[in-house]
Amino acid sequence: MQHERIAENVYFFQSELYAQVTAGVVSGPDGAVLIDTLALPEETQQLRRFIDRELQVPVRYIINTHYHADHTWGNTFFPEAIVIAHRKCYDFLKGRGQAALEAEQKENPQLREIEIVLPSVTFEKGELTLQIGKKTLTIMPLPGHSADSIAVLVEEDRVMFCGDTFMALPIIVDGDIEETTASLKKLTKMGLENLVPGHGEIVLRGEIDAAIKQNLNYLNEIKKVVRSASKRRYPLDILESVHVEDCGKSRVLIAGLAEQLHHRNLIALYRQYYDEVPQGSEVYFEGSGKR
Numbered sequence: 001m002q003h004e005r006i007a008e009n010v011y012f013f014q015s016e017l018y019a020q021v022t023a024g025v026v027s028g029p030d031g032a033v034l035i036d037t038l039a040l041p042e043e044t045q046q047l048r049r050f051i052d053r054e055l056q057v058p059v060r061y062i063i064n065t066h067y068h069a070d071h072t073w074g075n076t077f078f079p080e081a082i083v084i085a086h087r088k089c090y091d092f093l094k095g096r097g098q099a100a101l102e103a104e105q106k107e108n109p110q111l112r113e114i115e116i117v118l119p120s121v122t123f124e125k126g127e128l129t130l131q132i133g134k135k136t137l138t139i140m141p142l143p144g145h146s147a148d149s150i151a152v153l154v155e156e157d158r159v160m161f162c163g164d165t166f167m168a169l170p171i172i173v174d175g176d177i178e179e180t181t182a183s184l185k186k187l188t189k190m191g192l193e194n195l196v197p198g199h200g201e202i203v204l205r206g207e208i209d210a211a212i213k214q215n216l217n218y219l220n221e222i223k224k225v226v227r228s229a230s231k232r233r234y235p236l237d238i239l240e241s242v243h244v245e246d247c248g249k250s251r252v253l254i255a256g257l258a259e260q261l262h263h264r265n266l267i268a269l270y271r272q273y274y275d276e277v278p279q280g281s282e283v284y285f286e287g288s289g290k291r
Contacts, residue, residue, distance in 0.1 A: 001043045003050065004202075006194055007157035009135060012202055013050075015043050020199045020255050021070045023047060024161045026154060028133020031060035034081065035152050035161045036198070037074025041110060044074035061130065063139060064119060065163025065198065066149045067092035068174075069100060075117035084128065085119035086141065088148035093118055144180030145171055145198070158191060164198035168253040169244070170215050171261055173268040177219055184212050199254050214248065221247035222262075226269045229278065236280035239266040 002014045011025040015038050024035035025047075032051055038044045051059060059078045064085040065071055072093060075083055085093075098116050105111045121128075128139040135154055142151035145164035152161040164171060165183050172180055187195065188209055195203040195211070203211050225247070229238035244251050244262035251259045270278045 001038070001046050006159055006196070006202065007154070009133065010154055010157055010159055011050075012196055013038070013047055014201075015039060015070075017043060018070060019257055020201075022161075022196060022198060022200070023074075024152070024196060025051060025055070026132055026135050026137060027051075027055045027057055028135065029057070031057050031132065033061045033063060033130065033132050033137060034059050034078065035063045036065055036071040036163070037062065037077070039070035039073070041074070041077070041113065044077050047074070048077055060132075063130075063137075063150075063152055064089055065142075065151065065161065066146045067097055068146065068164070069097070069104075071163070071198065072097065073101065073111070073114050073116075076113070076115045079117075082121060083117055083119040084121045084130070084139065086148040086150050087122040087124045089150075090119050090122050092146075092148055142183045142186070143176065144183045145175045147175065147179075149175070149183075153190070158193040159196065160187065160190065160192050160194070161196045162187065162198070166195060166203075166212070166215070167197045168200045168211075169249050169258050169261055170219055171265065172219075172272075173261075173264045177223065177269060177272070181216060181219055184215055188212050218247050218249055222265055222269055226266060226273060229266075229270065230274055234281040235270060235278040236267075239263070239270065239278055240280070242266065 001016055004012050006012050009027045013023045015021045018039035021039050023038055026033045032055055059081045062075055062081045062083045067089045093116055101116055130137040138153045138155055140151055142162055142165045143149050149163050149165045170180055192208055193205045195208050225242050229235035232238055244258050
């Protein structure tokens with residue numbers, strides 16, 4: 001697991017095992033706030049040891065930026081912490097999250113020690129403010145990647161932990177493209193020094209506007225692709241032929257998962273626009289696994 005100090009008492013952690021997923025820590029003299037927890041117990045325990053040994057303060061709060069497993073399942077390793085999230089995060093974790101965990105635990109013994117920890121402090125609109133030492137954390141909705149997505153701004157340092165609504169490649173499979181667009185435009189007006197994505201590397205002040213513009217351009221490109229595909233008899237053929245690089249993004253992003261995630265975006269957007277699964281020119285034979 002990689003980690004670095006972004007500002008005084010503000011830290012960034014990035015997984016080396018799962019899709020470059022990130023977490024953050026803001027510490028004060030009497031406690032720390034953990035922003036998301038990592039995907040795998042091994043790395044979450046490393047994160048816990050860093051806080052215990054290096055910062056030597058208890059984790060008083062966890063802020064979950066959204067309900068997805070790679071940002072929440074590590075909550076279980078911080079039983080002393082109060083968990084803060086969007087109200088929809090509570091609902092999604094209780095339903096989808098619990099079902100997903102039970103399915104994964106049957107396949108992966110490493111996950112059997114994990115339990116879903118529901119947030120005990122939630123909000124839906126407006127902002128929450130949390131003071132930790134000399135740091136003021138503003139917690140706000142930032143929907144797009146998912147309906148429950150929120151972000152955390154460290155006011156004094158203008159460091160924004162934005163969850164998965166901003167990543168090197170926008171992912172809208174469980175979200176909404178228009179909400180993602182609106183949230184990205186909001187970020188450009190906030191005078192940020194650092195933008196911490198839910199996956200990937202920190203974006204520095206001089207690079208933020210260009211990174212956001214590139215994401216907005218990508219979203220516009222996939223809209224065009226989906227609309228063009230909808231005019232064809234077999235739209236899936238078109239969607240499968242358009243690569244992530246055709247839409248202005250590199251295939252090496254997000255630990256090499258960009259191409260796979262890009263095609264999931266296209267399928268999801270088609271379904272969102274047209275309320276149906278795009279059909280291809282070849283037909284799957286039931287039970288054969290082939291097409």
